[in-house]
Amino acid sequence: MVVALASRVYSAFAPPKVEKRKDGAIRFGVLGAAKIAPMALITPAQSHPEVIVQAVAARDRSRAEEFAKKHGIPEVRNSYQELLDDPNIDAIFIPLPNSLHYEWAVRSIRAGKHVLLEKPSCNTSAEANILFNLPELTQSPNPPVILEAFHNRFHPAVRKFLSFIEPEHVVHVHTDSMVSWWLVNKDNIEFSYKMGGGSMMALGTYNFAMLRMIFGSEPVECVSCDVGVLGDGIHDQCDADFRAKFRFPNGGIGEAETTLRGSLLWKPSEARVTHGEVVVPDKSLPDTQEKVRTREVTLHGFIHAIIWHRIDVKDSFVVRNKKDGQPVSKWVESNSYKAYSFAEAGGKEFEGVAGEAWWMSYRYQLEAFVNRIKGRETQFWVDGQDSINQMKMLDMAYEKSGLGLRPTSEFR
Known part of the structure; x- marks a missing residue:
């Protein structure tokens, strides 16, 4: 039992790395060098063939560079907006402080990016009402996907x-x-x-x-x-x-x-x-x-x-x-x-x-997020x-x- 526990937890935090698909992989940009980012996205992405964590931006570029080097992220951007403006980035992960979730989720959606948004999604329900009813989420043929990252709900x-x-x-x-x-x-x-x-x-x-x-x-x-x-x-x-x-x-x-x-x-x-x-x-x-x-x-x-x-x-x-x-x-x-x-x-x-x-649970969540972007069936969703x-x-x-x-x- 102890051996099984140790093996499971070790594999969760040091998962097998898989070959990334050359066509159709979802390239993520990370807003902020947050402590939660490795567990919530970077580590789970290692075992997903359709996910590449491509770039990171932080308020302090030197901090972003240090974060990128530590976690094997290829690119660093000078600002959050510069990351959103990058046409090679498909999805944005937002692990910023709660008060910044709403603004940068709105900006990301308006930039045409899919959004994986740390919980709580916003500071208030007034913000949530605006965010999740943005016209961009319904008015285009292939609208952006947004998910509040309640990872445990996918386990x-x-x-x-x-x-x-x-x-x-x-x-x-x-x-x-x-x-x-x-x-x-x-x-x-x-x-x-x-x-x-x-x-x-x-x-x-x-x-x-x-x-x-x-x-x-x-x-x-x-x-x-x-x-x-x-x-x-x-x-x-x-x-x-x-x-x-x-x-x-x-x-x-x-x-x-x-x-x-x-x-x-x-x-x-x-x-x-x-x-x-x-x-x-x-x-x-x-x-x-x-x-x-x-x-x-x-x-x-x-x-x-x-x-x-x-x-x-x-x-x-x-x-x-x-x-x-x-x-x-x-x-x-x-x-x-x-x-x-x-x-x-x-x-x-x-x-x-x-x-x-x-x-x-973060890996199960990432699987659902990718499937939703790809138009596949998702058994569970928020x-x-x-x-x-x-x-x-x-x-x-x-x-x-x-x-x-x-x-x-x-x-x-």
């Missing part, structure tokens, strides 16, 4: 987990995620209000997306949102941690909590789903009895499933008399699952979906309306918290 573990859930019967969901305190300095962009910082923007947005997928709908109300700040008088508009509660259309409650100042030891993210009672047909029972089931489904590690994850399914059954509800018998059935590839996930809905056990709804949920929480929305860009 087999998340999809296998969702296959055990019946949204209409969900009554409660708990989600949590964390970053250890020593990984995030107070001077990082996560604590910069002007840059769109905050734990909800940095990490909690994953929790929110999980809630929306689990309920299969949008929240109707943010019941509460309690936040903690550093309290130094400088970074107090940014939540260092939060705990939010949402009500969904079926009456179910979804909870999310995140901290950027967690304990020394890392705890995998968790999504725990509780279903209400469901009558299960059973022809072996007399007409006077019925069998009911309640289910709890937990996914440990919903953000970075490649490192480790486990799906626990606990079904509690009761056979009872219909007349008085008295139980006749009770039992519990528990099973655990893992799914590092769609072949391992099983099920007809996963048949034919590409992937290897060592693919990290469309523009989905991204708009995601930002509406973030707005809802920030308004309830009292911190207010993140700054909205004046760029149009």
Whole structure:
């Protein structure tokens, strides 16, 4: 087991390099020498025959040159705009600070480039409404493709987990995620209000997306949102941690909590789903009895499933008399699952979906992004309306918290 884990993780971060196709390869330009770029694009691209990371631009050319040399990127541009103006660049990856996502995504779309946009897509839903409804996205025969990079939503573990859930019967969901305190300095962009910082923007947005997928709908109300700040008088508009509660259309409650100042030891993210009672047909029972089931489904590690994850399914059954509800018998059935590839996930809905056990979620995401650009079928996707709804949920929480929305860009 340890050997398999080590082999999988090693291959994920040092994947086999494949020969690039001479014709039809998608050439990426990267805006900014961001820390996330290697894991989110550069490393996954090594094993994709149709992806070439061609160029990078940063505010400081020397920094871009250093980044390019370190990661084997052939070309460096003097500015972001110069990269967008390059006719040999097909797609743009935007891992910039949150407050710059909207402007440079709009500029990229208007330059005719496909866009892989780090999450959260924007600072506010107002920005998202403009971005994902740009006329350029629908008015040309082959419009640009834009994807908010919710990488974990493309991983087999998340999809296998969702296959055990019946949204209409969900009554409660708990989600949590964390970053250890020593990984995030107070001077990082996560604590910069002007840059769109905050734990909800940095990490909690994953929790929110999980809630929306689990309920299969949008929240109707943010019941509460309690936040903690550093309290130094400088970074107090940014939540260092939060705990939010949402009500969904079926009456179910979804909870999310995140901290950027967690304990020394890392705890995998968790999504725990509780279903209400469901009558299960059973022809072996007399007409006077019925069998009911309640289910709890937990996914440990919903953000970075490649490192480790486990799906626990606990079904509690009761056979009872219909007349008085008295139980006749009770039992519990528990099973655990893992799914590092769609072949391992099983099920007809996963048949034919590409992937290897060592693919990290970013690699699955890149596969879908390329397939969408090439006009191929994509089993899973995050469309523009989905991204708009995601930002509406973030707005809802920030308004309830009292911190207010993140700054909205004046760029149009």
